[in-house]
Amino acid sequence: MAENLVTPEALKQSSPRPNFGQRLLLWLRGNPVMVKELRSRMRGRRAFLILTLYLLALALMVGLVYFLYLSSINRSPAALTNTRQLIGKVVFAVVVGMQLVGITFIAPALTSGAISGERDRQTLDLLQTTLLPARSLALGKFSSALVFMLLLLLAALPLESLAFLFGGVAPEEVAIGTLLLIVTTINFCAVGLFFSGLMKSTLASTVLGYAFPILTIFGLPMMALILSGFFGPLISGSFNNNLSPGTEQALLLLGWSLVSIHPIATAVASEALLLDQHTLFSYQQTLRNGASVTLISPWIPYTIINLLFSAVLIYFAIRFVRRRAR
Amino acid sequence: MGPVIEIQNLTKRYGGRTAVDGLNLEVENGEIFGFVGPNGAGKTTTIRIMATLLEPSAGEVRIGSHLVSKEPAGVRRLVGYMPDVFGLYRDMKVWEYLDFFAACYHIPESVRPGLIGDLLELVDLSHRREDMLESLSRGMQQRLSLARTLIHDPQVLILDEPASGLDPRARVEIRELLVQLSRMGKTIFFSTHILADVAEICTRVGILEAGKLVAVGELEALQQQVMPRRTVEITLLDNLETARKLLESLPAVSALKEIGGQNGRCRLELEFIGDDQALSQILAWLVQAGVQVVRFSAESRDLEAVFMRATKGLVT
Numbered sequence A: 001m002a003e004n005l006v007t008p009e010a011l012k013q014s015s016p017r018p019n020f021g022q023r024l025l026l027w028l029r030g031n032p033v034m035v036k037e038l039r040s041r042m043r044g045r046r047a048f049l050i051l052t053l054y055l056l057a058l059a060l061m062v063g064l065v066y067f068l069y070l071s072s073i074n075r076s077p078a079a080l081t082n083t084r085q086l087i088g089k090v091v092f093a094v095v096v097g098m099q100l101v102g103i104t105f106i107a108p109a110l111t112s113g114a115i116s117g118e119r120d121r122q123t124l125d126l127l128q129t130t131l132l133p134a135r136s137l138a139l140g141k142f143s144s145a146l147v148f149m150l151l152l153l154l155a156a157l158p159l160e161s162l163a164f165l166f167g168g169v170a171p172e173e174v175a176i177g178t179l180l181l182i183v184t185t186i187n188f189c190a191v192g193l194f195f196s197g198l199m200k201s202t203l204a205s206t207v208l209g210y211a212f213p214i215l216t217i218f219g220l221p222m223m224a225l226i227l228s229g230f231f232g233p234l235i236s237g238s239f240n241n242n243l244s245p246g247t248e249q250a251l252l253l254l255g256w257s258l259v260s261i262h263p264i265a266t267a268v269a270s271e272a273l274l275l276d277q278h279t280l281f282s283y284q285q286t287l288r289n290g291a292s293v294t295l296i297s298p299w300i301p302y303t304i305i306n307l308l309f310s311a312v313l314i315y316f317a318i319r320f321v322r323r324r325a326r
Numbered sequence B: 001m002g003p004v005i006e007i008q009n010l011t012k013r014y015g016g017r018t019a020v021d022g023l024n025l026e027v028e029n030g031e032i033f034g035f036v037g038p039n040g041a042g043k044t045t046t047i048r049i050m051a052t053l054l055e056p057s058a059g060e061v062r063i064g065s066h067l068v069s070k071e072p073a074g075v076r077r078l079v080g081y082m083p084d085v086f087g088l089y090r091d092m093k094v095w096e097y098l099d100f101f102a103a104c105y106h107i108p109e110s111v112r113p114g115l116i117g118d119l120l121e122l123v124d125l126s127h128r129r130e131d132m133l134e135s136l137s138r139g140m141q142q143r144l145s146l147a148r149t150l151i152h153d154p155q156v157l158i159l160d161e162p163a164s165g166l167d168p169r170a171r172v173e174i175r176e177l178l179v180q181l182s183r184m185g186k187t188i189f190f191s192t193h194i195l196a197d198v199a200e201i202c203t204r205v206g207i208l209e210a211g212k213l214v215a216v217g218e219l220e221a222l223q224q225q226v227m228p229r230r231t232v233e234i235t236l237l238d239n240l241e242t243a244r245k246l247l248e249s250l251p252a253v254s255a256l257k258e259i260g261g262q263n264g265r266c267r268l269e270l271e272f273i274g275d276d277q278a279l280s281q282i283l284a285w286l287v288q289a290g291v292q293v294v295r296f297s298a299e300s301r302d303l304e305a306v307f308m309r310a311t312k313g314l315v316t
Helices: A007-016 A018-032 A033-041 A046-072 A075-109 A115-121 A122-126 A135-153 A158-166 A171-198 A202-240 A246-257 A265-277 A297-323 B045-049 B071-078 B096-105 B112-122 B138-149 B168-183 B196-199 B221-226 B240-248 B275-289 B301-312
Strands: A281-286 A292-296 B006-015 B017-027 B033-036 B058-063 B080-081 B155-158 B187-192 B204-211 B214-216 B227-235 B253-260 B264-271 B293-298
Touching: A018 A033, A033 A135, A033 B096, A046 A075, A046 A135, A046 A158, A075 A171, A075 A202, A075 A265, A115 A122, A115 A135, A115 A171, A115 A202, A115 A297, A115 B301, A122 B301, A135 A171, A135 A297, A158 A171, A171 A202, A171 A265, A171 A297, A202 A265, A202 B204, A202 B264, A246 A265, A246 B155, A265 A297, B006 B045, B006 B155, B017 B045, B017 B080, B017 B204, B017 B214, B033 B045, B033 B168, B033 B196, B033 B264, B045 B058, B045 B071, B045 B155, B045 B187, B071 B080, B080 B138, B096 B138, B096 B240, B138 B168, B168 B187, B168 B196, B187 B196, B227 B240, B227 B275, B240 B253, B240 B264, B240 B275, B264 B275
Parallel strands: B033 B187, B033 B204, B080 B155, B155 B187
Antiparallel strands: A281 A292, B006 B017, B006 B058, B204 B214, B227 B264, B227 B293, B253 B264
8 A cells, every 4th residue: 555655756756847736745745743643633533523423413403404494484386496595595504604613613622732732742842853844843733633624624515515405505605605614714723723832831722722713703793793782873873964975984894894804794794795796706885975985795805814814823833833942 | 083062161041040050061972971960950951952952041062063052953963862751642653653753854755664663673662563652661662762863863862861760671771772872883962860870881971960060071080080089998817017018108098097807817997099900009019018918898989979979969
């Protein structure tokens, strides 16, 4: 079996310009931390159990929602197509929502002990005295967690595709949903990695690694709700009065930016744009004075903001690994 | 060829506490250097600086031609470092552990299986190749750790307490391995508080206390330096006066006194300054002068005594 595997040397010799897939394989196999982490992670029953439980939870939720809808539908032939499409949409939304919850809880578990765990086991010293660059250590930890998370997302694709059986879900929606899940996974993995490098103990890094995604997913909407309770009447009051066009534009952009930092709000707003305005990318919002503002579909800023944020976090995680004790 | 390890005026301070205080030390190529000292003397701090893990407050360490503070990558290529704890990865097999570290040293994948086989044979763990790390005994883990330090064929091995926590057999095995590695041309710098290890295998010893090097040199010279004066007891059958005159005429002998005897034997006790060669010469002269010597014993100067004499029990 070993001779069937592609070795970095063999790749270098066989083709002067390896294609993307080969380069990816070369990179994956060339990072010892990545190989070690994946080997350890997939050994034994743990990975299998996580995957099974994850899919079972998803399937149960989908089943539950499906039967709840089935019992309450209007069975007249005219209404049936619409209802079927609605079920399709709901199944899709449930799967994506559950995956988001899964990411929130599993991604920190995989990364928040990545570097602090090496410190606890006193193996970080060993690694730091080898020729392994700090970059390879941090990226190896990050990408092995990411690959496992992508496996979970990939494994849920068949459940997600159930939505296609009912209709009502467009390929664009699936593409955006998947993209948002992947970007969120990257972000939460990077957050966990950052805290595991920053904090001395795994306990502290785990607490922070969980606090960030949980506050993002559940805390931000609650905060928005409370704030809208306070400021909502004020703003709508202002709308009724004569709001200056500048303020109206600023409020609109502020609201749009807030939407673009939360995955669920981003998904809902992007979906609304897709359904109401039939656009994936941008649309013109007309202000009360007749002027128009171009708004970009939130999935685009969400993706850019989160990828940039993740890159910064990973950069600092590498710095933490490289740092020599003083 | 100059020293392979050169420590110059090395100082490490933690806040107000000085862990290593102006340490100067040189280790030649091929030596087995024992770095001895009580707990808290600064051995591990010195070793961590040498292994590029810790930044010194002042001073410098040069390994080969590389400065530890400026060229850590060059130093890492030359040094195999073993900390005082075995970094254990769960969920890892013995060969995977070595393969992982080989990859960390950029050793090509095609070379690794042969290299791992050789190293496991060297440390006598070939039969545990497929076992999980957790299942190994402490001694086996320590031997595997030693194999890990050798994976990139380093010139210098820096080992922090390689024999601590091991049972006597495992300790002897590690000791034998170190001698074998020295024969293979490696320079070995190891810290210990187990003096028997030092006495058995070291070519030179440095004694560290409260961050300062209180004595350094070959064991024999060190004994000489730290305990120049030793007590010799001689039991004679007759010719007490001849013996007394002869001994009194020697400048190396002082405080000669008779301490009584039994069954017609006389016992003399004297203080002697000099090496073993000079001591045996005294016995030869006594015999030549016709003195019948039945017992001639010098107080043993083992390393423990040297250590106790050299150190004062100070800890920073």
